[in-house]
Amino acid sequence: MNVNGKLRGLTKMFGLGCLCIAVTLADTYASDASSSAELAKPTVVSINLCADQLTLVLAEPVQILSLSHLSHEEGGSVYVDLAKRYPTNTGLVEQVLPLQPDIVIAGQYTSRYTLRMLEAVGLRVEILPIADSIESMLGNITNLSIWLGQSRKGEALVKKLRQRVEALSSESLSHRPRAAVYDPNGYTVGENSLRGEVLELAGWHNVASDVGITRYGQISLETLLILNPDATIESPYSPDTWSRAQALSLHPAIKSRGLDADVIQVPSAQTICGGPWTVDLIEQLRLKVLRE
Template identity: 35%
Template structure:
């Protein structure tokens, strides 16, 4: 007990001293133009605590620059870079664990635990937060910002050039008559055009039935209304392990009878706003002829 008390006191004191020490770079604007002289030095130890910043950082960081990613990044169901992520130490997004890695830049999502982010900033760690991307312009902006933060502007520019070329190729391959698809997931959740999945669906050459239902951002679409909307294709996330009532609706006989044989599942490429969304769209577009939904 006494030793634990002393340890807590020491950690508290250390935190207090650090907090009192050099002013935390809270006031620094998020993205300074790269050319400016007062650009923060290129970070040498970067820790990412969000699945999506994990992947952008893995794609852009210099060897050795990224020292840890979130534990989700090694899950092949959620992460398109599970193999590369598994080679790095994983963190569980807790301030203590991240602080002890002595990072000079922490990458977080805008939905990361605010208590953790606040604590890290109070301890003097620079934290940069990324909002979830819901469209192709968001992804382009995120790639450019990540490149600037990591001091890898050239790599980011090359990635953007490839991204634009892939995007143009997808747009050229869109069919004249667009089949109608529904994104349908656990608890009857559907996503509209104002979501990343909705944008992937659109790029793959499909119209989204959620738009007709007035669910532009997404929302709950009762199974009855999905059946009445009569989509040509139903797209659902791959099943998670173990059982849940939320996912039972995906096994409903009415759904199976709705578009027999035209129920596809999505993978890790659909989860985050990275260049992998174009691979997801290209994969789905390539399946259109086999599904009998136009070439």
């Protein structure tokens, strides 16, 4: 091969080598950028109790800038001890702005004025709706995990919760004892509500359906005596600090008429919001069925 031929060959080899190096570097930089983006999860301020709970489940600690003040109340917060590691807010715009979060998570009943103010200053605001069924609860987990950049964690959690619910649904029960959710002033829930679905999946017959209540309603003391459930399920916000409304289930008429229902007390924190603890509650109430 002559000198010119050798030069052309070296040039081709050198050019190919440069190209390979360039492609490798580009891939490396792209990979690094992708890793950095993956590491930089959005920071969050929650101004809603239910969002607090799911944020604590799904977010990394470094993402959480502030939670609502209700997250520090034992009566409302499932993860009260964990929540106490973080600052709180009362949902005021002036408390949120200095934190400059990437995302603010509010509830469907958060003040419209607050939401408009937050959006007006350029903050991203997402609304977490109230979960009124197992499906909507799982949907909230999925959506919030996406907002937080934690979709894989959300998918894994939803999958596990579905498996637990399906396992309960597939078990056959020889009997379904009768129960009434009996909140202060006789407020109760029907089958088309999260707590109603919890009762159904746990294996109880909800007596609210016997009087035509499908979502939310009231059962008077007289009606409760007629229905004569095997159990009443209560969720006092502060146990043993009875108000007159809460004391309805202690009325002397209940015992004088022979109503001998078991009273099942469920922590209010397990019933205020929907989340993984809701499936825990189904399993706990199923154990009560098996003992009836």
